[in-house]
Amino acid sequence: MTRPRFLIIGQGLAGTALAWHLWEREVPFVIADRDEAVTCSKVAAGLITPITGMRLTVSWRYTLFYREALRFYRHCGKRLGQRFFFPRGYVRLLKSEAEIAKWHKRRQDPDMQPFLHPQPPVLDAEVIHTPENGFQQRHAAWLDTTVYLKESRSFFESLGAWMRAEVQPADVQDDTSGVKWQGQRFSHVIWAQGWSAEKHPLLHWVPFQSARGTIFTVQADLGGEKRTLNRGCWLLPRPDGSLRAGSTYEWKFDDPNTPDPGQLAQLETHLRGLLKAPAEITAMQTAVRPIIKNQQALMGTHPTHPRVAFLNGLGSKGSLRSPWLARHLIEHLLDGSALDPELDLQGNRI
Ligand SMILES: Cc1cc2nc3c(=O)[nH]c(=O)nc-3n(C[C@H](O)[C@H](O)[C@H](O)COP(=O)(O)OP(=O)(O)OC[C@H]3O[C@@H](n4cnc5c(N)ncnc54)[C@H](O)[C@@H]3O)c2cc1C
Numbered sequence: 001m002t003r004p005r006f007l008i009i010g011q012g013l014a015g016t017a018l019a020w021h022l023w024e025r026e027v028p029f030v031i032a033d034r035d036e037a038v039t040c041s042k043v044a045a046g047l048i049t050p051i052t053g054m055r056l057t058v059s060w061r062y063t064l065f066y067r068e069a070l071r072f073y074r075h076c077g078k079r080l081g082q083r084f085f086f087p088r089g090y091v092r093l094l095k096s097e098a099e100i101a102k103w104h105k106r107r108q109d110p111d112m113q114p115f116l117h118p119q120p121p122v123l124d125a126e127v128i129h130t131p132e133n134g135f136q137q138r139h140a141a142w143l144d145t146t147v148y149l150k151e152s153r154s155f156f157e158s159l160g161a162w163m164r165a166e167v168q169p170a171d172v173q174d175d176t177s178g179v180k181w182q183g184q185r186f187s188h189v190i191w192a193q194g195w196s197a198e199k200h201p202l203l204h205w206v207p208f209q210s211a212r213g214t215i216f217t218v219q220a221d222l223g224g225e226k227r228t229l230n231r232g233c234w235l236l237p238r239p240d241g242s243l244r245a246g247s248t249y250e251w252k253f254d255d256p257n258t259p260d261p262g263q264l265a266q267l268e269t270h271l272r273g274l275l276k277a278p279a280e281i282t283a284m285q286t287a288v289r290p291i292i293k294n295q296q297a298l299m300g301t302h303p304t305h306p307r308v309a310f311l312n313g314l315g316s317k318g319s320l321r322s323p324w325l326a327r328h329l330i331e332h333l334l335d336g337s338a339l340d341p342e343l344d345l346q347g348n349r350i
Helices: 013-024 062-080 097-106 110-115 145-158 194-199 261-274 318-335
Strands: 006-009 029-033 085-087 090-093 134-137 141-143 162-164 173-175 178-181 184-186 188-191 211-220 228-231 233-237 243-246 279-289 298-301 308-312
Touching: 006 013, 006 184, 013 029, 013 062, 013 145, 013 308, 013 318, 062 085, 062 141, 062 145, 062 318, 145 162, 178 188, 188 318, 194 279, 194 308, 211 261, 228 261, 233 261, 243 261, 261 279, 298 318, 308 318
Parallel strands: 006 029, 006 188, 029 162, 090 228, 188 308
Antiparallel strands: 085 141, 090 134, 173 178, 178 184, 211 243, 211 279, 228 233, 233 243, 298 308
């Protein structure tokens, strides 16, 4: 079989971006997704942030990924007549003398400069505890993953390219010429199934180290504040007036959907340490981030199954990175372009 036709398994951020790139190139595809109410991509806050973490460093290849994400989400939004990508101010407040000292050093780094807003943030001291000692970031954004995933699904359904199905690896037959599933022929299958890939019999050797995470829905009056705020936890004001706060990282867990009460209590403490305004936690959502040990992500074809491909390990950066990563994989599969060695599934086999 030579004509490309793809089976994509999973319509999270990875599968959705893969499908859009194929659509753009007019290559036929089918997405099979098991249509769960709660998935990692549905729970994700959709934050896209250049300077992150306790170490206050610029996120890996940020400019490359951000440029692509900006173009990609605007293009998809235009096609769907929807807006789901919003550039957003981001205020990071420093939480200790040690962190302030670290920041004074870090902020001199040349790679920081494009992301530093020249003005210090001005925050309402009635709303935020200790609003001093912070900095504003440029080129941060927010992806409304709910709208993006839902509208993309409706569009793919209208093309007859989306179906509800739980795909069992044993039901997907492949040989060197192609792939067969449910009586249909494909040139390739791409498994984009998030952390569930841990149980895939062809991929059991990929060193997943996934992390369960929880996000709160919060009600509070921020007095018109629209920027994302962060100190100990982040707080995201959404256009509908609701707030999200998060998130926890749990590296050891049995049940993917039931968070540890101690972690929830800690997140609430961080939230109340940030927010002075009265706040009520009205809901929470928990899911598992697909993380691969010592990798920013992995993609490519299986070492002994050339028609079986994989895109996974988006960690906590799926909104930022999925557009570029998906294009890179599709170009590899369609055009034979070389994969980035740092991201190549075969080259990083452990
Ligand atoms: C609490 C929390 C907060 C987060 N916040 C952010 C954030 O602010 N910014 C950000 O960029 N990222 C964030 N993330 C991370 C982000 O959600 C992930 O990077 C991203 O969702 C991973 O996407 P994915 O498509 O690889 O996996 P998933 O979202 O897990 O998608 C996989 C899909 O495959 C389906 N599937 C699995 N197995 C099968 C099968 N056998 N047959 C059919 N379908 C199948 C699943 O149902 C699912 O729909 C957060 C994650 C969590 C948990």
